[in-house]
Amino acid sequence: MNRIFFRFFMLVMLSITAATFVIYFAMSRLFGDPLDDIARRQAAAQIFLLEQYVDKAPTDEWLERLNKVREVSGVKLDLIPLTQARSRLDAAQLGALDSGAVVLDADTKAFYRRVDLTGHKYIGSEADVIHAQDLPIDVGLALEMEAVRYVIVALALLIPIAMWSRSHWNGLQALSKVADDFGAGDLSARAHMRPSASIYPLAERIDHMAARIEGLLDAQRNLVHSVSHELRTPIARLEFALELLRGAAGDPALEGRIAAMEGDLQELNALVGELLSMTRLDSPQALQLETFDLAAALAGCRDALDPAGPVPSFGPLVGLGEATADRRLLARAIGNVMRNAQKYAQGRVELGARRLADGSIEIVVDDDGPGIPAEEREKIFEPFYRLDRSRDRATGGFGLGLSIAQKAVTLHGGTIAVAESPLGGARFVITLPAAQA
Structure with a gap:
């Protein structure tokens, strides 16, 4: 401006x-x-x-x-x-x-x-x-007199223009702040200008647009939250009924079906939990900042992985120091990326991190899996998006892990990107700004 x-x-x-x-x-x-x-x-x-x-x-x-x-x-x-x-x-x-x-x-x-x-x-x-x-x-x-005349004319023009521009400047600054606050997640941000303001019609339309967007997002969030909670009740009933049925059943074939049904219930329960996590990440108020040792947090993410899969090997983690962030959310994001790499790796996963010259932190996860095509690298962060649905049915997952990881990293002001790994598979790069690192 x-x-x-x-x-x-x-x-x-x-x-x-x-x-x-x-x-x-x-x-x-x-x-x-x-x-x-x-x-x-x-x-x-x-x-x-x-x-x-x-x-x-x-x-x-x-x-x-x-x-x-x-x-x-x-x-x-x-x-x-x-x-x-x-x-x-x-x-x-x-x-x-x-x-x-x-x-x-x-x-x-x-x-x-x-x-x-x-x-x-x-x-x-x-x-x-x-x-x-x-x-x-x-x-x-004589030239000085003429110059004074022109200066007086210029001032007579510039002073009203400056006063008129100042009102526009203040109004545009207010709109800019509203846009920044709204983009940062404060959906209640409004301009609240007087009707006499020069850009009041524009501010009024922006306020109406913001109110409409806030209403739609609130409705969507409430719907997902309500549906997720409503699903918990029939899931609990089904689990209880299956326990009763298991106690009364003696047929091995029936027991096999009961075990499969229990697996489906666990998958449905996990899906509800992921949906609830997605709704909580839609607001900056979800962050609970604390200061912690980043190397220890990365080690905790590795220890929480499935021991049956490839265990990630650590690259150099020296000099990372402390980070100020939401430890739980950040660990969730890094853990989701590492589980994704573990799921598709042939047998090798590597985790590395370093502090850059500007004070930011770069966390890299590599695997030797099939990799991700360049045209699909932006889409994999969309909720429920899957590159190969048949493979996902075999390996599990709902297509929400990377979306949750991206939301958590974005809440911290960072970025997550996908590239080709030197191991032959995919490389995920998480960058946290210096303010968080």
Whole structure:
């Protein structure tokens, strides 16, 4: 947002600057150079003496009056040959000089004017030019005055624009905070702007959208939570009935069916537990932070694995130090990833961890299984997604373990990614930011 307002400010300033130059050139083209007009006004007294006092003298008194003016004036007045004057002027000024007009040269603080065009003043007067020097011309002051005028105009434009932009800035900052809080899991975040605010219509729509999303997510969470709890009751009844049936049964075939039914119930019970875990991970309030030794936590994750599968070998875990996180959730995430690797590995699983230069922690789990195709690596974190359903039926699982792992890592501000392992299978990389590590 800073970039937006900076660009807007620069656009306004460039527009004012461009307008200044356009006005200057337009006035110059239509009405002549404004600087020349300013210089002519500053030299108006000397031009007035020449035109109204010296030129009004009778023919035989013209030079006498000119000398009187030279004595009392601080301006230096000389008579120079017409050819010399022509050599100092450009084409446009020559035309004005030949017509008998006063030609100003603001740069040298001087003006030129022919004595007369017909030689009536004195003999050879048509070949002489009056050259006035040291005129009281100060174009710099005039430029400063013009600059002050433009600055006042610029301020008159910028101050209302700044006040208008400030209200937009505050409103957008409030909306940005709402978006950040909402994205962080605070579904109750709202803008709550006054109807008089400039972006109130946008804030109102965002609030309505947030309320709708909060309602949908709450409904979904409540539905999953309620269904999961409701399923627990018939599951418990079925378990009790199967225990009674097992006590009354004597047929080996019936006992086999009862054992299979008990396995299905255990699977259903585990599924309900996973669904409840998923609903608890939808809120940042699920985190219960504590400080613990990360190497010991990783060792605990390994010890909790199925001893019948490949036992993960540890890479170097030196220098990991302590981590501040929810130990239970983090162990759940790492354990799910390691169980997934153990499930599909041919016989080798490796666990490694290291502290990076920026203070973050990288945890890597490798296996020598079949690996995960590149086009499927993002989908495996979706709930209930399975690469090979027939294999999952043989190995167990509901397709929720990696989804739970991703939610737990994301709650800690970290990331989990899949790549190809040097062992030939899949490599899972969990990165925890320095704030958690």
